[in-house]
Amino acid sequence: MLSKKIKSITPSFTISISAKVAALKSEGKEIIDLSIGEPDFMTPxxxxxxxxxxxxxxxxxxxxxxxxxxxxxxxxxxxxxxxxxxxxxxxxxxxxxxxxxxxxxxxxxxxxxxxxxxxxxxxxxxxxxxxxxxxxxxxxxxxxxxxxxxxxxxxxxxxxxxxxxxxxxxxxxxxxxxxxxxxxxxxxxxxxxxxxxxxxxxxxxxxxxxxxxxxxxxxxxxxxxxxxxxxxxxxxxxxxxxxxxxxxxxxxxxxxxxxxxxxxxxxxxxxxxxxxxxxxxxxKEEMSQMVSIYKSRRDQLIPILNNLNNVSYVTPQGAFYLFINISAYKQYYTDSSSFSVAFSNQLLEEQQVAVVPGIAFGNDDYIRISYATKIEYVIEGLNRIQKLLATISK
The missing domain is CATH 3.40.640.10 (Type I PLP-dependent aspartate aminotransferase-like (Major domain))
Structure with missing residues (x-):
């Protein structure tokens, strides 16, 4: 009964992640959600x-x-x-x-x-x-x-x-x-x-x-x-x-x-x-203040990123995302059809951190995190990512 074009559409990865986050929260788990590309500010x-x-x-x-x-x-x-x-x-x-x-x-x-x-x-x-x-x-x-x-x-x-x-x-x-x-x-x-x-x-x-x-x-x-x-x-x-x-x-x-x-x-x-x-x-003034805060967050996160083991990234010049190359750990996920999905699922289940797998953006070697949220959440999220990376490579 459905059209051919709708059958060709790939379901949203972000919606899938949101559903998993909601399920874990309903179990009483506290999730650090770095998957949402939504500003944590209010309408001016x-x-x-x-x-x-x-x-x-x-x-x-x-x-x-x-x-x-x-x-x-x-x-x-x-x-x-x-x-x-x-x-x-x-x-x-x-x-x-x-x-x-x-x-x-x-x-x-x-x-x-x-x-x-x-x-x-x-x-x-x-x-x-x-x-x-x-x-x-x-x-x-x-x-x-x-x-x-x-x-x-x-x-x-x-x-x-x-x-x-x-x-x-x-x-x-x-x-x-x-x-x-x-x-x-x-x-x-x-x-x-x-x-x-x-x-x-x-x-x-x-x-x-x-x-x-x-x-x-x-x-x-x-x-x-x-x-x-x-x-x-x-x-x-x-x-x-x-x-x-x-x-x-x-x-x-x-x-x-x-x-x-x-x-x-x-x-x-x-x-x-x-x-x-x-x-x-x-x-305009409120919007400029938002940008200043995003830039401050980015600048605080760069030193932490530099200390993550065996990852790389491009310093963002705009928006509020970090696109992190974790391909050095791909060798540990040979049984998965999507490396970034498997990594993101493990990160969510073991460290309670939600990110978006890179395959959603056309590159399976990466994950995306958003820093459009409180800086302490993002810092803690990166620290937990480091913990997972250390566990994987043992």
Whole structure:
């Protein structure tokens, strides 16, 4: 009775982990959960006040499909001031979260069998979203030696006459890698010459530590023309439950996305949109404070990582994840179909620490931990990982 496409979808590893964590907690066990990519901050006060005010003013009726005009105008201001790229409000489509924004973009641009280049490690939902939109995910393995960043050489080897989109997540989940302008320019140039679209997922763009963030469409007018920019409020504004994201794209694509959204969901919750407007307009200081705390956590964790036996990692330049190479211990898990899943299960059962296995991101030699939680939890979690590593190698 089910469709072929739904049968091809891989179940979420993170949901599976959450279920195991819940089961262990129900048994009375205290779990250090480092698997969740959710900020441990609250919605900025300015966002909450704007939402409450909208309710009091009965701003609860249908509105425009691409989003509230004041919100889209504020997004345009943000993109101009912070990202150095100029859009019109008509080129912005506000969606029910960045996932919805990505899906809208894929449905609007993909025909059956069109290929989407996805650099690995990748956010776990990318390949499944492409498949659900009748596209073909083309996975390109990047290397730790190059900070897991896609190169033109790797891209050129992967591109075929069916390639339609190159997906770039910057800063990256799960690696924390951040592309520089000099790294992005040749990729943009290649995509331009080969008439490829760039789907730029920049949801973590405000969480950037050691270098200025460079938004892909800001590189050139041509870059802007071929790029569908995806952003939202879940990460930088800690507004996960409000489900608010957006795309910025050329007028042809934005009109198509708006038409599509009009048939599927109409528009996101008006109250959520007013909350986003308030956070974007008056919540910058709170959002900056969040980033400072994330950076402080990262800096405290690096010395501990350096003391872990036989592991490696790339120092994250953005987001709030550590992607840890544990492949030196693979030899002890020869009976498992997935090394990272077996390791993560053992870590949860023996040390009560939840992490995400690297296979969820396309690389089975790694685990991902999130430091979007209290620093003492993360430090204790890393200490327990060290205990497990010592046990394994005895």
């Amino acid at each position: 006060d300015a966002g909450k006040f704007a939402a409450k005010d909208a309710i009091d003013r009965n701003k609860t009726k249908y509105d425009m499909v691409p989003g509230l005009v004041p919100l889209r105008e504020e997004i345009v201001k943000k993109l101009s001031l912070e990202n150095q790229v100029n859009y019109q409000p008509s080129e912005i489509v506000v969606s029910s979260g960045a996932k919805n924004a990505i899906t809208n973009a894929l449905i609007a641009t993909l025909d059956p069998s069109d290929e989407v280049i996805i650099p690995a490690p990748y956010w776990t939902s990318y390949p499944e979203m492409v498949k659900l939109c009748h596209g073909v995910p083309k996975i390109v393995q990047t290397s730790e030696e190059n900070d897991f960043k896609l190169t033109v050489k790797q891209l050129d080897k992967a591109v075929t006459d069916k390639t339609k989109i190159v997906l770039i997540n910057n800063p990256s989940n799960p690696t924390g890698a951040v592309y520089t302008r000099s790294e992005l320019e040749p990729l943009v140039d290649y995509c331009s010459k080969h008439n490829l679209l760039i789907l730029a997922d920049e949801i973590y763009e405000r969480i950037c530590y050691d270098q200025p963030f460079v938004s892909i469409p800001s590189i050139s007018q041509r870059a802007k023309e071929i790029t569908i920019l995806v952003n939202g409020f879940s990460k930088s504004a800690a507004m996960t439950g409000w489900r608010l994201g957006y795309t910025a794209s050329n007028s042809e694509i934005s009109k198509a996305i708006s038409t599509l959204q009009g048939h599927l969901v109409s528009h996101p919750s008006t109250i959520a949109q007013w909350a986003g407007y308030g956070a974007l307009k008056d919540g």
